[in-house]
Amino acid sequence: QAMLEMLRWFASTQIRNVAVLAGNIATASPISDMNPVLMALDASLILASANQAPREVLMKDFFKSYRVVDMQPAEVICAIKVPAVEDKFEFVRSFKQARRRDDDISIVNACLRVRLKPNSNGWLVET
Secondary structure (H helix, E strand, O other): OOOHHHOOOOOOOHHHHHHHHHHHHHOOOOOHHHHHHHHHHEEEEEEEEEOOOEEEEEEEHEEOOOOOOOOOOOOEEEEEEEEOOOOEEEEEEEEEEOOOOOOOEEEEEEEEEEEEEEEEOEEEEEE
């Protein structure tokens, strides 16, 4: 649900109709709205090239520094793996603040994920 909410405001209609999410990730844009969501969801990337076997890299480890990613020159992003949120007490919400809601660079964005655990005193934040 958090990804769908952010995709609703992601780029412009024209870009969404022709672009791919992997391209946005590979360019390591510091203004990407989806990268915080994918990191909060513990997503990983499957990278591959003709010369080596595919490898999996966690999104949180993929971005090394400004516009530098953990990708070899011949590698491409083959898949984006997003684990399902299966616990009924786990909640994920994405947020975007921009001057305009649609097709504008974020002033700030965030994705929050929390897993609660019921206990005798009410609720405990587990993660």
